[in-house]
Amino acid sequence: MLHGAAKPQMRDAVTISAQESVLHAISELLIEKFEVPADEVRADAPMRELLTDSLMVVEMAIAVHETLGVKVEEEELRATTLAGFAEAVGARCTDR
Incomplete structure (x- = not known):
């Protein structure tokens, strides 16, 4: 019974680790590429507020695709917080 209970915890730990990595x-990217x-x-x-103009938004969408292999829409970059965006991208990374 303990063995079965450990699996969800391990999966959760991997998911959290992947989210933190994203x-x-x-x-x-924000610090180094976009200064x-x-x-x-x-x-x-x-x-x-982090990506202050439309060119930065487009460049970030490209950078995320090149870096993490995940396509994102420009509207996603405008509509959420850094954590919310990272969570959405991370979910797509783990779904692959």
């Missing part, structure tokens, strides 16, 4: 990758100050890159920061 959040880290997107944060690094967003590191202190502004917070989980609760709205993506529309």
Whole structure:
């Protein structure tokens, strides 16, 4: 019985780890590629405030696809927080 109970916990740990990895990758893109100050890159920061113009939004969509292999819509980048966006991208990474 304990063996069966451990499997969901392991899967949850992998999912959380993957989510954190995606959040880290997107944060690094914001800081390194888009030169967003590191202190502004917070989980609760709205993506529309981190990517201040439409060209940045398009470039981020391309960068996420190149880096993580996940296609994202520009509207997704405008409509959520960094954490929400990372969660959506992470879900697609684990679904593959």
